[in-house]
Amino acid sequence: MIDAKNISKKFKQQTAVDAISFSVNEGENFVLLGTSGCGKTTTLKMLNRLIEPTDGEIFINQKNIRNENAETLRRSIGYALQNTGLFPHYTVAENIAVVPKLFKWSKEKIRARVEELMIKLHLSKEYYDTYPNELSGGQQQRVGLARALAADAGILLMDEPFGALDPITRTRVRNDFKNLEEFKKKTIVLVTHDVQEAFELADRICLMDKGKIVQTGKPTELLFKPANDFVKTFFDEQRLQLEYKSVTIKMLWQFLNDNGNIESSATEIAADRNVWQALECFSLNETDALIAHKNGITKKISYASLMNAFNQYKKAN
Ligand SMILES: Nc1ncnc2c1ncn2[C@@H]1O[C@H](COP(=O)(O)OP(=O)(O)OP(=O)(O)O)[C@@H](O)[C@H]1O
Ligand SMILES: [Mg+2]
Incomplete structure (x- = not known):
């Protein structure tokens, strides 16, 4: 469904992403994992053209996205930003409704969808007209997830969608999200630096370091057949628990x-x-x-x- 071929991104002197290739199958959860600054966000943003690659091509449903209108492309792909990216001057309902509005859905249809998603993501009705700064971090993250799901796109890009939360809230939001039917049927590219989270959510993990892909594979492949010492060391601290869990x-x-x-x-x-x-x-x-x-x-x-x-x-x- 998504095919990235030899994509690179250079910012002035710095190479943030260095000629990487990967494919994501329909319905798959593909997790980009790696330490801070390894190029995860840059890679994700190239998939909906928030960043244009310096080199390489990206195909979505066999179409080269370079030839598509960037706005249209972005609307057709759900996107949850690192640090929620909610509009502070929009209410919860308005934030969730951003993309459906661009699609010119009717008022009734938008309202019904917003209410449906608020229930699914355990956001109380009373927050409908609330502004993001009156919500807790966990609630804001839930609004961000609802917004990414709103227009029911087949592809979802998620950048640390459970980041910046305490471990208990993080696990709770993640579990609620994981159990949604909507989550199960989508093609998802998710960015995280959290190893446990990657193992819990991924069909395949793409481990990155310094702008390059070190290994792509099922969680068990990275654990039991590490491509090199970097991969092995990356999981060492939590190895036993990861093995038991995978x-x-x-x-x-x-x-x-x-x-x-x-x-x-x-x-x-x-x-x-x-x-x-x-x-x-x-x-x-x-x-x-x-x-x-x-x-x-x-x-x-x-x-x-x-x-x-x-x-x-x-x-x-
Ligand atoms: N707009 C930009 N201009 C210049 N350099 C940038 C820009 N965006 C990212 N970079 C650099 O590219 C590298 C990769 O950044 P990126 O945001 O993709 O990392 P990341 O893996 O998402 O990190 P984190 O886990 O901290 O979010 C970093 O060294 C960063 O400083
Ligand atoms: Mg990032």
């Missing part, structure tokens, strides 16, 4: 013994749950075994067989 029971299935003979308490768990969630089940429910099903087969899994399967999976990958 490997599901389904992925371990062939290595899991069936401990059908355990005669004690057991807890059902869905096979698409990850190892971290399975471990939580053991510790929170004080259960001796988990019961999982896949393709009509049921396995009773002890703590020891879970850890054993996880280690075998790691060796095999």
